[in-house]
Amino acid sequence: MGFREVAKMAGIDPLSCTLVTQCVNFHGHQLLKQLTSSHPKDFETLNLKEVDYKVYKARIPEISKQPSVTRNELINFISDKCPSLFVPRETESLKGGDDDYGIRDRSSNLPPLEYFMRVMSHLKRDVFFKTVQRGDVLYVRVTSYVHDLLCTVKVQAAVGTTVRDLFDTDIKAHLRLEDTDPEPADRDDLGRWMLRTRLCVEVLEVDASDNYLLVGTKGVAIHSHLKDKVKLGKATLSNRPPILSEMENRSIKSYSQALEKLVTFNNPRSIRHLAGKFNLNLYSHTSLMDSLKHKFSEREMYKSVRKAQMSRWAHKSVADGVVFFKRGQHEEAFQCLNKALQIDTENVEAFVAKGALLANFGSLEKAVENFEEALKYNPTHNNAQKYICETLVELGKQLEEENKIEEAEKNFKKCLSINPNHAAGKEALRKITQKNEDRSEIVQDVLQDLIDIEEEFNSRKRHRTSSTSKSSPAAKREARGSEIKEPTPAPEPSTRSRSRSKSLSPLSKKLQMQEGKWLPPTTINTTSSFMAPNLAVPPPSVDLAVPPPTIDANYNYPPPGWPPTTMVTAPPVTTMYPPPTAYTMLPQGPAVSSSTYSSREDEEYKARVDQFLKNLEEDRSVEKKDRSKKKHSRGRESRSQKKT
Structure with a gap:
């Protein structure tokens, strides 16, 4: 339904013939042709007999100086706003x-x-x-x-x-x-x-x-x-x-200077008076123009219009920055892009261009931040999605070379979350996943080797402890004592002492094992050669230092009652020798205690673990050197490509 039908339903004339005639006479035949082609039904009943183009002919010298683009824009505007411009209005002059x-x-x-x-x-x-x-x-x-x-x-x-x-x-x-x-x-x-x-x-x-x-x-x-x-x-x-x-x-x-001199301008009642004269409601959206009597759309409000204007200015700065970058003037390019973002803080093209420029200089993390800002305001921007995926893949590879596997994997997954079909991101994620699986297998093998060494050490330690306890003199003496005398049952230890013995440290357990061992009697003056200098605890030994027999003063030889045939006359004793004060020990080999076996096994276990870790560290250093060589070769290739 056109404006003509709506006007008839509203009970008003479609268009004012007088207004159309005046406008056509002023702007010429070009406007009339545009109006009749754009609104054919509205101009069917118009009587345009007074169209003579006299005013237009008088304006020909002036029109020839105007740009044709400006004139065409004006004619198009009049044609588009025809229903609002040529509606008849009742005017009432203020008279007396x-x-x-x-x-x-x-x-x-x-x-x-x-x-x-x-x-x-x-x-x-x-x-x-x-x-x-x-x-x-x-x-x-x-x-x-x-x-x-x-x-x-x-x-x-x-x-x-x-x-x-x-x-x-x-x-x-x-x-x-x-x-x-x-x-x-x-x-x-x-x-x-x-x-x-x-x-x-x-x-x-x-x-x-x-x-x-x-x-x-x-x-x-x-x-x-x-x-x-x-x-x-x-x-x-x-x-x-x-x-x-x-x-x-x-x-x-x-x-404004002329208005300030008016008495009615400074009188607040003048606004209400004029609104009443023109039938305007001051408390609603109203206007004298038909096209302004309705509420404006959001895109026509000043904020939207201002945003569009700032966006156009920012695009100009972005274009200048791209030109500077192609010329190799990087500092000027950064200045233009920063200026564009100052003008329009939500300009997507400026963020994309700045991110690409930062990526070319190696600042991959900052480049990713700019691409993310661009996608924040326009999630479907093709260049932003493309550049951020490529940058994330390259950043992940660098982190992988630096042995930051978890961060590299996050970047690859982030790339695929933006573009699930990105081939380079899929391949990089597959490789790093495979490498993680291989590393996990290596770690499991290492842990298994350590467990085997630990079990071997514990088994040897248990074997040495049991063999030492069985062959010790104290154990043999206890065994002989058990054959001669039946042992009396010892009182059952309390729960508290039992729990305390279970919670002893290994050193305390070793000291507890030495309790009750043999010590030389106090009556024997042992020499320094009696004790082995390398033993911390005196070795257990058989009690060979038996006190010498004493000679009774009434003793006579032979005893009475012996047959005389067996009697031997002893030579007279002229000198009496005192009994020895001590007996020297028989020569023995170097004694070895259970603590010696323990320390020797500890040192052997530590040496094997140190050797294993040393071999592992050498393998890692070789891999690190290989990665650094690859990184330097890639850097040389990129620099040569930039120069070319």
Whole structure:
């Protein structure tokens, strides 16, 4: 359903024929052709008989100076906004009575818009002759005489409901002597107004085709609502509007300066008064333009428009940065990309370009951060996905060479999470997974070897301990004692002592094993050669130091009762030798205790473990050298590629 059907349903005319005619006459046949092709149904019933292109023909010199692109954009805009621009509206002029609120204030202090817009003089003249009517009030100045009964005046301004600035136009009007009554002090010998006299006149006749005006000062044609407010005749500085003097002297510099002088502008009630005059609701979204009476879409709000504008500026800086990078001016390229991100903090292209530049310089981690920022604002950006996957794979390979396997595996998995079909990422993850499996097998073998060594050591230790305890003299003595005397059952130890003996350390257990061993008697003076110098605890031995027999004083030999045939006469004892104070031990070999066996096995176990770890470290150093060689060769290849 087009605008024409909607307009008929709403009870209004489709388009205003007068507005369309004026616009076509101003812009020419090109606009009419565009309107009829874009809105054929809306222009079927329009009566465009008054289209003559006179204004357009007069504007041909001006149009020839305008760029064709600008003109085409304007025509396209008018065609697109045709339903809003050419809708008929009922206008009501504010005339006298209660409706003149602020008119005197504005006409006295506020210049018209053309005063600030610097409109060209010929355009002002054309608009003036289109709008001037009989009865309008003009301020003129006498410039010359045509003959004795007719003089020429130059129009300076038009006043009334609207004020026109015509000081810089060359609009002339005729003033007949019969249509005016000069004062005696201001007329010459022939009864005409003197030259350079300022007058306030009324329009008597107007011919827009010939730009002809006839004016007078007798008040025969002035509008009724202006009769009591305007005095026709000679205009002095005191009785003419003050705004005319300011327009003539060009003393007002800006529109805001003129508004601040208005009494109604500083009155807050003026807003409500004007809103009531134009039927505007101050508490809802409203406007005098039909196209602005509805709520704007989000993309037309200032934030969206501003964002789009900043994005265009940022794209320009990104393009400059790419150009600098291709030239080899890397510092300038970084400056342009940083400037783009300052202008638009969410510019995806700037993040992608900066990440690519950082990746080329080897800063892979920072490059990944920039690519992630780009994907944050546009997850489907093709270049960002492509570059971040390649960078993650390269970063993972570097971490793998540095033996950071877990971090390298994370990068490969991250690459595949972004692009599951990335071939290089799949291959790298497969290799590192295989390498992890091989390493786990190697670790298991190493641990198994260590366990075997530990078990072997423990078994040998248990064997030595048992054999030592069985062959010790204390054990043999205990065995002999058990054959002679039946052992009495020892009292059962308490639970507390049993738990304490179980929790003893190995050293405490060794010391406890030495408790109750043999020590030399206190009556025997043992020499330093008796004890082995390398033993911490005296070795266990048989009690060979039996005290010597003593000789009784009543002892006689032979004993009484022996047969005389067996009696042997002993030689007389002349010297008595005292018994020896001590007996020397029989020569023995070096004694070995259980602690000696333990220390020897500990040293052997430690030596085997040290040798195993040394071999493992040598294998790792060889692998590390191979990796460093590969890394240096890859670096040389990349540098040679950059140079080429």
